[in-house]
Amino acid sequence: MKAKSHINKVFLGPPLFVLAVLALVPTIAAIIISFQNKELGRRGTSFVGFENYINLFSDRRFSNAMKVSLQWEAITVIGTMIVAILVAILLFETTRGRTRAIISTLLIVPVLLPRVTAAFVWKFMFNPLLGVINYPIKELTGAPIEFLSNIQTALISVAVVDIWQWGLFFAVILLKLLETLPKEPFEAARIDKARTWEIYAYVAIPMLAAPLISLTFVKMVESLRSFDLIYVMTRGGPGIVTETLDMYAFNQGFVESGRISYASAMAVLMLLTTIITFTVLFKWVRKWQTA
């Protein structure tokens, strides 16, 4: 027993120390910097209390960024889950054996691609002059759609790329979960002459409620990482229509003004919001799943 606790200390001590340092140092630094007036390339900083935070609340571009981030979360999470469920059912119903294995492998290609690649691939396909997506549109209507520079379509078009990567990946995971379900409830429902969609809506999906909620949670966390897609595809434009919180913090801290402290205040608010939201959600999901 003593040997057991010894190995635990050796195995857990160093990694937890490394993680704690790597996570706490930037977090604490972010909080300190957010109370200063630090700017890139300017010497001398002093503490300014809550000034950065107060300024944020009257910054219309900040409230726009919050709105865009929330829209992004909603569109990508809901879109991903819908695509995943529909494609998983389609695969489960129409394929088996080798075909299913090959298609499953193909469907995880998009999520493996670097986001920079995914973003460029689609940016090129959306291109009004050369893009393959615009080719049939031009043939039919005579004019291309400027997907990425149109206020109405920009955010949705970037979200399509995110759903392309995650929705198809989650479809494969869901397919594997469907395969683990017992056969009997399906057969019973079939004997009762239930339609295909009824079997899934009333039998399969409720049986997979717990993993579906976990997947939704994972996607909510991963959707926060939208920066690379937006950076390559629109840079937050047209105007500030696709400027999410991380994009705005980057613009403030690096590109436009080098206002590190102002960007830090934003980062701290994001940090608090995500940690609190996800911790509460996670504990709630845990409780619900074990109940």
Added chain:
Amino acid sequence: MGAQMANRITFGSISARVVLACVVIFAVFPVVWTLLNSFKEVVDIVTPTPKLFFTPTLENFRYVFERPSVRLGLSNSGIIVFSAVALGALFGIPAAYALAHMKSRVGDEIKFFVLSLRFLPPVAVAIPLMSIYLDLGLYDTRLSLTMTYVLLTLSTIIWLSIPAFERVPQNIEEAARLDGYGPYAIFFLVALPVAGPSLFGAIIFSFILVWNEFLIALMLTTSEAKTLPIVASEFTLLGRNVPWGILNASVIVLSIPPLIFLGVLSGFLNRMFKK
């Protein structure tokens, strides 16, 4: 009635197949199209009608590999990603083993702490670290980016390796203990080999995560330690008269390492979700 039924089923299954084909095309066409374009000369890309058939050229790839920025990016990415993954595995796999055997509240709290690191917005990590690294003179170095990436690889490897160790049958470890193996011998000689394939999957997963990482590298490097995604993104942001074939080739080069491991990851998923 029966015939009608049969008709309905075949019509239904045919349309389902058509939809399935569309899904597969939706998944792979963008990648295939980019691959084709990377072998095209500009005249074959800038056409009013998209071209499926053309005389392939290797010029785009030659140009990409001859760029000093690409070479530097490749070696930076290679060194930084390899070091971060190796350190992550070295610390993370033993930690996962210990956590897999801890059935206590403390164990649960530690697991949650490791998971919660994923909740940190990358921008909230990168902005303060940039300021710290600038002060320490570590900004734009491979060392600082590697250290930052260890946060990602270590937490991911721990989180994904716990289930791998949990699936090692307890009676094997028990038998080894009765044979007089100490706890370290059990880890190295029993648990590690049995969980091996899944652990490899977890390591590869973390490799792809940091190979593809963009935001932190963008904020923590400017020239010396720039990684390949940053170099590729600079290609994609070129101005109007862009060499389209070269852009397509550059993102293909960037995507080869993760795609090499497609088979490994697909096997990893199969093991993760097998009952």
